[in-house]
Amino acid sequence: MDKQHAEVSKFLSYVLRHQPEAIGLTLDHEGWADIGLLIICATKDGKHLDQHLIKSIVDNSDKKRFAISEDGLRIRAVQGHSSQQVGIEYQEKIPPEFLYHGTATRFLSSINEQGLNAKSRQYVHLSADEDTAIQVGLRHGKPVVLKIKALNMYEQGLKFYQADNGVWLTKFVPPSFFIQME
Known part of the structure; x- marks a missing residue:
């Protein structure tokens, strides 16, 4: 992903997951925003977007953080919302035997005491493979899985759910279900 795409992706994550009101955008209950309105609001905020760039x-x-509606008129983040106006109705799913969570070593003692909490997000995010969890942990410091x-x-x-991009979601993971990996 080139620098422009990375910057726009971060911007879209910010407004579609956390602060749509920062640019005057409103999301519906399922997290959808009108693409035309997103472009207008982003332009007023000094960000240049167009339909081709968003689709790309x-x-x-x-x-796969984002999805475009079947009619091509709306966009949403598929998971990771902290905005309380969004309440995507995920289908409950039976998870595999093991899932993985990447974090930084500096958070480990707190996690071992309190478990994994969604905090400002709606769900704890888990991955189906260790490599993805390592990459997530690297974003926060020295990784631990x-x-x-x-x-x-x-x-x-x-209960477990799975977002469209394959990320597994749950509300809380008690410490008794952890196996710390080396």
């Missing part, structure tokens, strides 16, 4: 970012993103006994959690009544 959505189509070429390796993380927690292996989560996801199927055991599910069997004990905790």
Whole structure:
């Protein structure tokens, strides 16, 4: 991804996940924003977007953070929202036996005491593979990966969902379901 795409992707993440009101945008309950209105609001905020650039970012993103509606008129972040106006209705799914969470070593003692909490987001994000978790952990410092006994959690009544981009979501992971990896 080139520098312009990376910058626009970060901007889209910010407004579609966390602060749509920062540019005067409103999301519906499922997180959708009108693409034409997004372009107008972004332009007023000094960001140049057009339909082609937005589509290119959505189509070429390796993380698949965004989706465009079937009619091509709306866009949303597929997960990661902290905005309380968004409440995407994910379908509950049975998780694989293990999922993974990447974090930084500096957060480990707190996580081991309190578990994994969604904090300002709506869900804890888990990945299906260790490599993705390592990449997430690297964004926060020296990485550490927690292996989560996801199927055991599910069997004990905790719910799991999967976003369109493959990220696994749950509200909370108690420490008793962690297996710390080296």
